[in-house]
Amino acid sequence: MTAEEYNHCVTSLSDGIYRFSLKHLRDEYEAENVVQNTFEKLWVRREKVEMETAKSFLFKIAYNNCIDLLRKSNRVGSLDEMHEQNHSHNRQYTDVMEVLRKAVDKLPSAQKSVLMLRDYEGYDYRAIGEIMDMTEAQVKINIFRARQFLKGYIKNIHAVI
């Protein structure tokens, strides 16, 4: 990968990496650090990374960075915790998109990651599996569970309203 190709990656992918990190960490400063670390690693290994695989490489590095930071701060929630939080939602939410954003924040890291990679970045199951070291079936199950949770969250909000 040349410097020009690297700069093209910065231009086209830094926003997505930043959004992905910000959704996970919910902290702008930490998300910016993740983006810097991710692209720094890409620059160091640019001789080995092809342009076609750069996007997967970046998201994989960013995902691992986010998981490390969440583990350090003990912010990786379990599925059980998530279901408990499901019933303690804020009743003031009226906009579906806002509700959805809050619901995504309550998802476990793995489900949140697969859902964002699927909906935001448009990856197929195989590519998501390569990024997150999962099989395609595991990716599909995680997406299904995430959507079931979001569906239930939305239904509960509507029922309250």
Added chain:
Amino acid sequence: MNEERNNKKDSFESGETQGMDWKLFEMAEGNLTEAEAIELMNAIDNDQGLAEEFEVMKLSGLVPETIVYPHKDKLMMKETPVIMLNWWWQYRNLAASIVAILLLALPLYIFLQQGAQPELSSGAMVESVTAPSADTKKGLQESPGDAGITNARITDEAATINYSKIGHTQTITTPYHTSRHKGLDKSDQHIALSETPDMVSGLNPKSTINLARKALNPANEMVEVDNRGLQRPLIVIKNNPEYQGIRATMNHAMATLIEPVRNTNIKVRNLKQKGDPGLQIEVSTEQYYAVAQVHLLPRGNR
């Protein structure tokens, strides 16, 4: 093992999630065939609860938000010649060694080229050098020999040197080169040298005088001349020396070159009290000892 466990888990989870929710999920993901999709759409049309579930399922899809990373400029990179700099930096030792070798080899090469035929400059030969007198010799070392004054006359092709011992006179011609020098007539140039082996041995069996001229034999080898006139190579050159790296080679070469002049001592004494004004210069190293006396003679006394 892990793969088998994952497959079991996947099959279990897939079985667990079978049902209408799974079909709605597959429909929303676009994984159903056309026939399956039509069948499910018919079911949704006929079931109000299923239709609501499907609507909520469609709402669960995330819409990308526009979030801009604010520090893109800091991430941009430019190609810099760091690699070239590193390359040069890696070979700096080699470059420095080559320069050092050239600096050392050039004077040695010039010296060897001039070799055994040192050029006598006409302007430099106006002084006279005499062998030490008997009194002076006693101050240096007792010797059975007797030294005489050796006179040399320089011509264009050669220098003729006459030297004398007690009861013995000999003339030798050495192939000295001379160079033309403005302001002096060669016919007026007379030199007196005290440099024959016999005379040297008369002064000190272990020493030579004016060793620089004796240091090279006709084969351009640096040799050491003992008091019997025998020569032995000063620098022993191995035919097939084992190469042990440039550092070891340089260290060996430096040690070999510096060996003849190691621990050099130079003493200069005033000889004025012994007659004509003059100097005695003693040069001693670990391997050599040389004495030269310079007397200043008025031109009228020649």
